[in-house]
Each structure stands twice: as C-alpha cells, then as structure tokens.
Amino acid sequence: MGGKFGAPDKMIIGGKRLDGRKPDELRPITIKAGVIPSADGSAEITQGETKIVVAVYGPREVFPKHMSMADRACVECRYDMASFSTPERSRPGMSRRSTEISKIMAEALMPAIYLEKYPKTKIDIYVEVTNANAGTRCAAITAASVALADAGIEMRDMVVAVASGKVDGKLVLDMFEIEDNFGSADLPLAYMLRKGEITLLQMDGELTKEEIQELVEMNIEACKKIYAMQKKALQDKYSVEKKAMPDAGEENGN
Amino acid sequence: MEKVFVNDKDIVIPGEPLAEGFDFLPAGKAFREDEKIFASTIGLVYVKGRVIKVIPLAGKYMPKRGDIVIGKVTNIGHSGWTLDIDCPYLADLNIGEASSEYIDLRKASMNQFFDIGDYALTEVTAISEGMFVKLTAKYRPYRRLVGGTIIKVSPTKIPRIIGKAGSMIKMLKDHSNCDITVGQNGLIWIKGDAEKQALVSRIIKVIEKESHLPGLTDKIKHMLEGGK
Amino acid sequence: MGIDSIKSYMSELLKKGQREDGRKIFDYRKIEVEVNPLARACGSARVRIGETEVLVGVKMDVTKPYPDSPDDGTLMVNAELIPLANPDFEPGPPSPQSVELARVVDRGIRESGAIDTAKLCITPKEKVWTVFIDIYPMNDDGNLLDAAALGAIVALKHAYIPKYDEKEEKVLYKELTKEKLPLTCLPVMTTFGKLDGNVFLDASRREEKSYDGRLSIATLENGAISAMQKGEAGTFTEKEVFELLGTAIEKGKELRGLIKKV
Numbered sequence: 001m002g003g004k005f006g007a008p009d010k011m012i013i014g015g016k017r018l019d020g021r022k023p024d025e026l027r028p029i030t031i032k033a034g035v036i037p038s039a040d041g042s043a044e045i046t047q048g049e050t051k052i053v054v055a056v057y058g059p060r061e062v063f064p065k066h067m068s069m070a071d072r073a074c075v076e077c078r079y080d081m082a083s084f085s086t087p088e089r090s091r092p093g094m095s096r097r098s099t100e101i102s103k104i105m106a107e108a109l110m111p112a113i114y115l116e117k118y119p120k121t122k123i124d125i126y127v128e129v130t131n132a133n134a135g136t137r138c139a140a141i142t143a144a145s146v147a148l149a150d151a152g153i154e155m156r157d158m159v160v161a162v163a164s165g166k167v168d169g170k171l172v173l174d175m176f177e178i179e180d181n182f183g184s185a186d187l188p189l190a191y192m193l194r195k196g197e198i199t200l201l202q203m204d205g206e207l208t209k210e211e212i213q214e215l216v217e218m219n220i221e222a223c224k225k226i227y228a229m230q231k232k233a234l235q236d237k238y239s240v241e242k243k244a245m246p247d248a249g250e251e252n253g254n
Numbered sequence: 255m256e257k258v259f260v261n262d263k264d265i266v267i268p269g270e271p272l273a274e275g276f277d278f279l280p281a282g283k284a285f286r287e288d289e290k291i292f293a294s295t296i297g298l299v300y301v302k303g304r305v306i307k308v309i310p311l312a313g314k315y316m317p318k319r320g321d322i323v324i325g326k327v328t329n330i331g332h333s334g335w336t337l338d339i340d341c342p343y344l345a346d347l348n349i350g351e352a353s354s355e356y357i358d359l360r361k362a363s364m365n366q367f368f369d370i371g372d373y374a375l376t377e378v379t380a381i382s383e384g385m386f387v388k389l390t391a392k393y394r395p396y397r398r399l400v401g402g403t404i405i406k407v408s409p410t411k412i413p414r415i416i417g418k419a420g421s422m423i424k425m426l427k428d429h430s431n432c433d434i435t436v437g438q439n440g441l442i443w444i445k446g447d448a449e450k451q452a453l454v455s456r457i458i459k460v461i462e463k464e465s466h467l468p469g470l471t472d473k474i475k476h477m478l479e480g481g482k
Numbered sequence: 483m484g485i486d487s488i489k490s491y492m493s494e495l496l497k498k499g500q501r502e503d504g505r506k507i508f509d510y511r512k513i514e515v516e517v518n519p520l521a522r523a524c525g526s527a528r529v530r531i532g533e534t535e536v537l538v539g540v541k542m543d544v545t546k547p548y549p550d551s552p553d554d555g556t557l558m559v560n561a562e563l564i565p566l567a568n569p570d571f572e573p574g575p576p577s578p579q580s581v582e583l584a585r586v587v588d589r590g591i592r593e594s595g596a597i598d599t600a601k602l603c604i605t606p607k608e609k610v611w612t613v614f615i616d617i618y619p620m621n622d623d624g625n626l627l628d629a630a631a632l633g634a635i636v637a638l639k640h641a642y643i644p645k646y647d648e649k650e651e652k653v654l655y656k657e658l659t660k661e662k663l664p665l666t667c668l669p670v671m672t673t674f675g676k677l678d679g680n681v682f683l684d685a686s687r688r689e690e691k692s693y694d695g696r697l698s699i700a701t702l703e704n705g706a707i708s709a710m711q712k713g714e715a716g717t718f719t720e721k722e723v724f725e726l727l728g729t730a731i732e733k734g735k736e737l738r739g740l741i742k743k744v
Contacts, residue, residue: 054566
C-alpha cells in the first residue's frame with residue numbers, strides 16, 4: 001500500500017497529520033436523527049467530509065414470503081454510494097464492494113436488535129453515501145444505529161463504529177481519504193459498549209499483533225465519544241416530543 | 255447496591271442503564287439483565303417508587319388484544335376479508351365476525367358488507383402464535399366506515415391527539431361538526447363537510463408535529479375558527 | 483370495488499379550488515433550494531418542494547463524442563429512485579418510473595439547447611466533455627419530476643468545468659477551473675395532476691395515489707415549450723392541454739425567479 005503513485009512525501013509532520021489532527025483525534029462529527037419523513041427511522045452523519053444518510057423501514061411484511069422467518073425478523077442492509085460521492089463519477093448501482101459492505105453492516109447491527117420481538121417481519125436499512133471521504137462503512141453503522149433507534153425498534157444496545165490504521169509507520173484514528181489511500185493498514189471496528197461486544201471487525205494491510213491490540217483499544221475509546229453523539233442526536237430530536245407528553249405515564253397504558 | 259441512574263421523565267435510548275438493584279421493577283420497554291435495568295427503545299422513563307417504566311416515543315403499531323383499529327380491506331377470501339391495519343402483519347376478519355346478524359351467502363355477497371378498498375372500524379380479538387391477527391366488527395361501534403377521509407399519524411401520538419380525558423378530540427368534533435374516529439393503530443377517520451375534513455386533517459398533523467410548543471390549544475382554536 | 487371515498491373527497495375539494503393541505507389548485511408547496519451541497523460534484527443542488535427532497539449532482543468527464551455529433555459535448559441524465567426515499571421503491575435495476583423521470587428531465591434540458599454543447603468540444607471527433615446529471619431523491623412526498631428538473635438546472639447553473647491535463651490526457655477530478663459550464667437558458671418543468679376531471683399543480687404523494695393522470699410541461703423564458711410528457715393512465719382533453727400550457731408558462735416564470743435568486 002505504501003509508495004503508491006501520487007503518495008505525499010510525508011503524512012505526519014511534527015506530530016500532526018495532514019489535516020492538522022493528532023494521531024488519536026477524531027474528525028469533527030455531527031449526527032442528526034429523523035431526516036427522512038417517509039422512513040420509519042432515519043439519521044444523517046457527517047464525519048469530516050464524509051456524508052451519509054440512512055433510512056430504516058420496518059419492521060414490515062416480508063416479500064417474497066418464503067424469506068420470512070417464523071420466530072424472528074430478518075434484516076437486510078443496502079449500502080450504496082451516490083455517483084457524485086467520489087471524485088471520479090461512480091457508476092450507479094451496487095458494486096462488489098458495496099455488496100460486501102451491505103452484508104457485513106447488517107451483521108454488525110443484527111446482534112443489537114431484538115429480532116425475536118418481530119417474528120415474520122423484515123427490517124430494511126438503506127444507506128446512501130452522498131460524499132465519500134474514507135470511513136464510510138463505520139460512519140454508516142453509527143448512523144444506522146441512530147436510525148434504528150429513531151424507528152422505535154427495540155435494541156439491546158446502540159452499535160458504534162470507527163476505523164483506524166497505520167500511516168507513515170504511526171497508528172492513527174479515523175483516517176481521511178489521503179491516509180486511507182496511502183496508508184499501510186486499515187482496521188474498521190463496530191462495538192456495543194454495554195457488554196463490550198465487537199460486532200464488526202476487519203483488517204486490511206500489514207500489522208503486528210501488538211499494533212492490532214493498540215488499534216482495537218484506540219477504536220473502542222473513540223466509540224465511547226461517538227456514543228455520546230448518538231445519544232445527543234436522539235435526545236435533540238425527542239426532547240421536543242417530551243414536553244408535550246401527558247403528565248402521567250400510566251395514561252398511555254403501554 | 256441500589257441506584258437509579260436517570261431522572262423521572264428523562265429521554266432514554268436503547269441499551270441505556272436506568273437502575274441497579276433487584277428491588278426495582280422494570281415496566282414498559284425496560285428490561286432487567288442481572289442486577290441492572292435497561293431501556294430497549296427510545297423513550298421516556300418514569301421513575302415511580304420501585305417501578306422503572308419506559309414509554310416508547312417511536313415505533314410501528316404492534317397489535318394487542320382489545321385494541322380498536324381502523325383497517326383497509328385488501329382481499330376478499332372464501333370465509334372472510336383480509337385487512338391492512340398498518341402493522342407488519344395482515345389481519346383477518348372472519349365472515350362470522352363481520353356482523354351481529356347471520357350472513358347468508360346464498361342471498362348476499364361478501365362485498366356488500368366489506369368491499370376491497372373499504373375502511374372498517376374493528377377490534378383485535380386475538381393474535382395467534384404465527385402472528386395471525388384476528389379482528390371483529392360484530393358489535394357497535396364496529397362497522398364499515400363510509401365516506402370521509404382517512405389520515406395516518408404515528409401510533410405514539412394517539413394519546414396526545416385524544417388529549418386529557420378526550421378534551422382535544424372533543425374540541426375538534428364540536429368546532430368542525432365532523433365525526434372523528436381514532437384507531438389505536440394510528441389511522442384516523444374524519445367525516446363531515448369536505449372543507450372541514452381537510453381542516454381537521456391539517457390540525458391533527460399540526461398536533462402531531464408541534465405538540466411540544468406552547469400555546470398549541472390556542473393555535474388550534476384559531477385554526478378552527480378561521481377555517482384554515 | 484368500493485367507492486374510493488378519499489378520492490371523492492379530494493375531488494369535492496378540488497371543485498371548490500382547494501387542496502387537502504390548504505393550497506389553491508395552482509399553488510406550489512414551499513420550495514427551498516440549496517446550492518452546491520455536494521463537495522465532489524462540479525455543481526449540485528438540493529431542492530425541497532414541501533417534504534419532497536431531491537439531490538442533483540453534475541459531474542463531468544472527457545469521452546469520445548457520438549459519431550453523429552463529432553464536435554459536440556454529450557449529456558447523460560440518470561435518476562436513481564433509491565428505496566431510502568419511499569417505502570414503495572424497491573432496490574434493483576432502473577425501474578420504468580426512474581427511466582421516465584431521467585428522460586423527461588433530459589428532454590427539457592436537451593431540446594431547449596440549454597447546454598451549449600459546441601463549447602464542450604476539446605478535440606473534434608476525438609475528445610469532448612460529457613455532462614452527467616445524477617438525480618437522487620432523498621424523500622418522496624410527490625412531484626419528484628419538478629424537484630429533479632429544478633435541481634438539475636440549478637446544479638448546471640453553478641457548475642464549473644474540471645481541470646483537464648492535456649499532456650497526460652487525464653481529468654483532474656478534484657480540481658475545478660474557473661470556467662463555468664456553458665448554460666444558455668433556464669428551462670423549468672411544471673407538473674400538473676388530474677383527478678376526476680379537476681386539474682391542479684404539484685401533487686403531494688397522497689394526491690398522486692389518488693389522481694388519474696399527470697402532465698409535465700417544460701417552458702423557457704421566451705414562452706417556448708421544450709418538452710411535454712403525459713403520465714399515468716388518465717386522459718386530458720385538448721382544452722385542458724392548451725390551458726395548462728398557458729399556466730405552465732406563468733408558473734415557469736415563478737420558478738425561474740427562484741433560480742435567478744440563488
């Protein structure tokens with residue numbers, strides 16, 4: 001991965017990365033819940049320049065019927081990159097890369113969802129990357145968690161995700177495009193904080209066992225910070241709802 | 255070690271720890287795992303003594319026995335009708351549950367009672383293991399809803415639209431002269447003068463969106479009087 | 483089939499010149515336009531009409547020209563009706579609805595000569611610029627056509643041509659020149675619906691579920707019409723069509739005023 005054509009001479013100068021960050025610093029992140037009125041739940045995330053919108057539809061009827069599972073919900077994710085999200089226009093539609101990401105995303109979120117509470121239904125998670133600047137699958141998982149919560153789907157925990165890697169021999173958190181393209185390793189991770197469970201783990205590049213341990217720890221630390229942002233996004237949207245709830249919770253009879 | 259981590263009427267998110275200790279009782283969308291109690295959905299937590307209850311603030315309608323729901327007829331079968339009650343499961347209205355009178359199919363055809371596209375006010379009588387939802391329209395007030403318009407709101411907003419002791423819905427009915435029937439599944443039937451139907455629809459949408467803002471009741475009175 | 487009570491109620495309202503949401507029959511819902519929300523596009527727009535929201539991105543690339551127009555740049559319009567925007571959209575290959583949307587938006591722009599394709603020629607017969615317009619609805623609450631067409635024109639109006647390295651024969655996608663995409667006019671689209679003999683403008687999704695047919699008309703500033711498309715299974719009379727042409731020109735002026743402001 002190193003020494004590629006077009007690689008900058010140095011990616012870390014005087015302890016700072018090319019975008020001014022320290023090695024263990026996250027890009028600025030904003031998360032907003034409830035951005036697509038037609039969806040049952042939705043969220044938008046910006047992480048540095050990366051911008052992603054996620055919509056959740058479900059639980060809803062399963063088509064075709066034979067896909068339906070008698071005792072639980074089935075979950076399908078569709079991760080798509082808009083053709084204008086990359087410097088050179090990408091052909092619209094699914095690629096092999098987006099097909100793989102769709103699968104592992106669903107598998108990263110399923111452990112959090114109480115699937116057994118929704119037998120014979122389907123939960124669809126639709127991801128659209130409107131601007132790609134590295135870290136898209138992790139940002140998408142973070143936003144998808146918020147969208148699932150926004151849809152009122154019961155979950156054991158939120159799922160948070162972030163990637164880190166190795167650049168100029170140094171371990172760095174939340175790489176942006178140049179670092180992702182010219183770095184020597186990439187390790188995305190998705191995590192449920194409550195019980196310390198990893199739901200997505202990938203690695204690409206060359207790392208020692210110790211480096212992997214360090215990166216995993218760095219990711220988990222960062223996930224704690226991102227979790228606070230997920231919570232804030234949901235509270236911001238629902239705090240307005242709260243003010244009008246009838247005084248007694250008993251009235252709703254749930 | 256007994257401890258409550260949240261305040262009464264806090265907004266909680268899935269997986270959020272609410273309390274610790276075996277004396278506490280989880281209710282609503284709160285669940286216990288070992289010593290701790292957690293929320294399973296986005297909701298409002300009520301702390302009343304030992305009871306930690308979470309009321310969901312979002313979520314699709316999931317049918318419960320006894321719920322009064324409005325459904326749309328999507329299919330006529332041999333022995334009944336299939337209704338869409340806007341939840342993940344289809345619902346069945348058996349011919350024996352359609353009317354308090356006996357239906358003789360030699361003299362009447364099924365679509366005279368409920369036709370495809372009709373809306374009906376019904377009650378959920380049972381939900382089987384396989385998630386088959388059974389409805390009844392046998393007794394008053396359950397019936398075919400003729401004319402009017404149907405709008406859809408989030409089921410979690412229904413209590414707010416009805417209002418404290420039905421005050422909100424009463425005000426809407428009185429001022430608009432419309433029949434308004436609210437289904438617990440979030441479907442609402444409005445029947446009256448066409449312009450009043452549209453006005454009530456708009457007002458209900460306002461309640462759904464702006465229920466947190468002060469002066470809502472006044473705003474609605476203003477809308478009802480101004481006809482806008 | 484039973485009487486569609488929602489449809490008859492909408493018809494009753496329309497006969498009084500009214501809509502469910504309080505609009506008059508030829509009112510647009512609130513329109514909001516955001517210029518260049520997409521960092522990687524040559525030009526882009528986010529258009530909201532009521533709760534309908536569409537993202538449109540213009541991207542450019544250097545390609546071979548079409549054999550029958552060797553000195554002209556080319557235009558390609560694509561619409562992706564992603565399932566994110568509407569519970570009834572299904573993932574998969576382009577549906578007839580998405581193809582129609584793209585082609586109608588295309589027609590309004592192409593036939594008006596809005597893009598000066600002669601200026602997009604780099605080397606005749608060998609290299610020309612292709613303009614890609616990609617339409618992505620983010621929320622469908624009806625009338626995607628007008629939102630998409632409006633977004634396309636705003637995106638084109640604010641688009642700059644990317645740098646082209648003649649020596650290496652490569653487009654430098656991340657760098658834009660100060661040269662604007664050559665746009666000669668501003669075609670705008672207005673789409674009317676018809677329900678039970680009543681004609682109206684800018685249908686919401688609820689109205690689209692009940693209406694019988696629609697008619698889209700693209701107009702230019704000088705009152706010329708650059709495209710028309712009748713959609714859905716309903717019909718229009720000659721009288722209706724001619725009246726709507728006039729209304730389309732009037733409404734077109736309103737939309738064009740909006741475009742000029744951003």
